[in-house]
Amino acid sequence: MAAKKILMLVGDYVEDYEVMVPFQALQMVGHTVHAVCPDKRAGQSVRTAIHDFEGDQTYSEKPGHNFALNFDFAQVKADDYDALLVPGGRSPEYLRLNPQVLALVQAFDRANKPIAAVCHGAQLLAAAGVLKGRECSAYPACGPEVRLAGGEYVELEVSQAHIQGNLVSAPAWPAHPAWLAAFLTLLGTQIRL
Numbered sequence: 001m002a003a004k005k006i007l008m009l010v011g012d013y014v015e016d017y018e019v020m021v022p023f024q025a026l027q028m029v030g031h032t033v034h035a036v037c038p039d040k041r042a043g044q045s046v047r048t049a050i051h052d053f054e055g056d057q058t059y060s061e062k063p064g065h066n067f068a069l070n071f072d073f074a075q076v077k078a079d080d081y082d083a084l085l086v087p088g089g090r091s092p093e094y095l096r097l098n099p100q101v102l103a104l105v106q107a108f109d110r111a112n113k114p115i116a117a118v119c120h121g122a123q124l125l126a127a128a129g130v131l132k133g134r135e136c137s138a139y140p141a142c143g144p145e146v147r148l149a150g151g152e153y154v155e156l157e158v159s160q161a162h163i164q165g166n167l168v169s170a171p172a173w174p175a176h177p178a179w180l181a182a183f184l185t186l187l188g189t190q191i192r193l
Helices: 016-028 091-095 099-110 121-128 140-148 173-187
Strands: 005-009 032-036 045-052 060-068 083-086 115-118 162-164 167-170
Touching: 005 016, 005 099, 016 032, 016 045, 016 060, 016 173, 083 099, 083 121, 083 173, 091 121, 099 115, 099 121, 115 121, 115 173, 121 140, 121 167, 162 173, 167 173
Parallel strands: 005 032, 005 083, 083 115, 115 167
Antiparallel strands: 045 060, 162 167
């Protein structure tokens, strides 16, 4: 298996599990992951938030960790990467206001490279205009945004993932086993035990 180079778009208050787990797991199987944030450089951090499902009408939010970036956003070129990963949390809400971020998402989609989005990551895909005519799962509160962007919102159990073409999506971090396995399939990753 050839190792892939993956771009991870993060920002302050990215969901803790949705950034930490994929960042570590993808490196564990041999891929390179560059975690970047607009206006920040390698060695700087973003704050994370822990979202949990505790029986309330929506998720709860608690302070998470500081997550260290390992690459400079200013040096990112979509052509240098094999795939894109967009974690959820609150960061997609403001990252979608950045024209450079939207251009990156569009470039990955135009090139038909694998894209993995979880939870509120769909907000970024919707703002980039890459969901028209496509199926996408997300945190249920993002369903209206998927539909308004011309996509078809796919309602799943919180532990499931959905693949359509180059896009793998999921409702939230409890889907990590299914979501990451589907992303690895799109990447052509083979794990032998």
